[in-house]
Amino acid sequence: MAKRDFYEVLGIARGASPDEIKKAYRQKAKELHPDRNQDNPQAEAQFKEANEAYDVLKDEQKKAAYDRFGHGAFEGGMGGGGGGRGAGFGQQGDFASAFSDVFEDLFGDFMGGRGGQGGRSRAQRGSDLRYNLRVTLEEAFKGVQKTISVPTAVSCESCHGTGAEGGAEPVTCPTCSGLGKVRAQQGFFTIERTCPTCGGAGQTVKNPCRACGGAGRVEKERTLSVNIPAGVETGTRIRLAGEGEAGLRGGPTGDLYIFIEVREHPIFQRDGAHLYCRVPVSITTAAIGGEVEVPTIDGGRSKVKVPAGSQTGKQMRLRGKGMPALRGGGIGDMLIELAVETPVNLTARQRELLMEFDRLSEDNNPEGSSFFSKVKSFWDGKR
Template sequence: MSSTVDYYELLECERGADGATIKSSYRKLAMKYHPDKNAGCKDSEAKFKAVSEAYEVLKDPQKRAAYDRYGHAAFQNGGGGGGAQDFGGFSDIFESVFGEFMGGARGGGRAQQRRGADLRYDMEVSLEEAFHGKATEITVDVSAQCDTCHGSGAKPGTHASTCRQCNGHGKVRAQQGFFVVERACPVCQGAGEIIADPCPDCRGEGRVEKTKTLSVNVPPGVDEGTRIRLSGEGEAGPRGAPAGDLYIFLHVKRHPIFEREGTTLFARAPISFTTAALGGALSIPGLDGRTHEIKIPAGIQSGKQLRQRGAGMPVLQGRGQGDLVVQIEVETPTKLSVRQRELLELFRETETGDECPDSQGFFAKLKGVFAAE
């Protein structure tokens, strides 16, 4: 089912949805289709596996970026996708969905803290900014640690106590026929602890929604899709658990003159037919602030590319620069003065055919073909 259905459609999310929205939608759908709530329903079981597969891909920034670009093909032939087969069973999937409440190790012990979700931020930069790099600030709305309780979830001056129902494991077991089913503790909701007096600001979650201003350093040489990681700036974990990371994906605006391929810059330069015939030079301002002189050899043809070494984009986190490649486009004049037309007529009268060997050769071939017939 999931191999042909769009992952965003499965999770009922827009393609630009942030990590928190995707996670929230996943929880709702996983709870709706969970086998424990739909015993014996094959359709619900298939949907549960499908939304779990979709979430495994979209919650990971690298997998999500690959999926956004290549779709399902990114994970075919061992491409690293997050299929339902990656899970050990329904218990693993359920634990993945409701991790912060069921984060205990299988062998016992206290419930483990689950780190907060990673988040994604898309930033647009100009080609000039991609060349030089820049320091900037961004504003994000994110779930952050509660300052009142310092992430504990308990009212200041109080503390959480171990859940007596599960003895701090966060899970309880129940016999169902021949099987033993492990579920989240219904008393502490998988946390392993009970907060009798929750923090009034975060209501026991240990985190609140905040608007944060973050400094971002964009290094020189970044390209479309370059990812910058801000460690610990993602969603805060519940009740003092470590925060996730914030991934900034860069998008480079289209430039009116230059096109880019890796570290190479490309530009199209129209020149007059007299310059093409006689030769000359082009002065092209580069992104590096220098003016680059491109020599045009006499007799150059349209489509010819001239390369200026070291005038392209800088190497990301490296040394040196790529090249600037200028593609020549010979422009035929459309408006001529009387004098210019007279001079061109005189030039045509002196033509022997040797001036344009390609044209002469083409018509010679045509003559030979028709003569043979």
């Protein structure tokens, strides 16, 4: 049976770029993988056909020979780029070469992680750390400097982060030759695994540091001073670069992220840059008007005029008495909400005066008069 054109096998044009060839092969490999097509007896043969096509077209010299001579370029030693590979592509070595190029693109971290980056560098970046910090509303208003203690991993002073006794440099792993991974042939698959000797580091330590056990870092509690800017809110995140966990064997340090939580305040409620304050006033002050003194977040006091006839829920605004906006943008306002208080535990004389006041105030309750007028109309309509 005549072989199909390699470009046809991968479903690409003859002028396809190397990236387009690799992308097409990846797609075909996913579609035709025998493990995904156990009910298709032709899948394995088609899978091998795609790998044979890719093995030729990925190589510039072999591709040039194939474009000129076709399949004949690899029969009988013809075509400069194809000699030596010949018609023997069915051997597992050539298949493994083609498939290993995209093995990790297809399977990600399967059996030992993405190739290439595991052991080519012995150093590993330290982890980022998170610290939850609670501040008061007053501290969020002014800004504050806080001292915090963070349990973390720091570079070992005994070995200077190398992991080796006396600070000696690690040596290349004899098992993986510094790659951090090893390959094993299983049928027509080449399986890559993390090197069991060096754990993917690519290097080993002959005499591990006794202080850190060869890790190059030790657990320690660090004390840091953190500047909290004015205007922070719950959920504000502050990044301290390089203040996280030390890297393994001299790797770069991670970052520390401070997450802010602003405590609830007994007097003020916050909404962004604005503050709300609920202020109780006597029924007399609400009726005839007057003044009330209210606190402000900066620790000061402000006098607020209460208009005569004020009702519960009436709001008044004190401009510029709110919270500063983070990173500039001005200062918010403070909103005063009145709560008219009903007196309790009345004396006999107070009750007498209130009853007399009630008899004289039939026309002084506009909201009540309007409500009960509507109620009367509602009842009349039901008859």
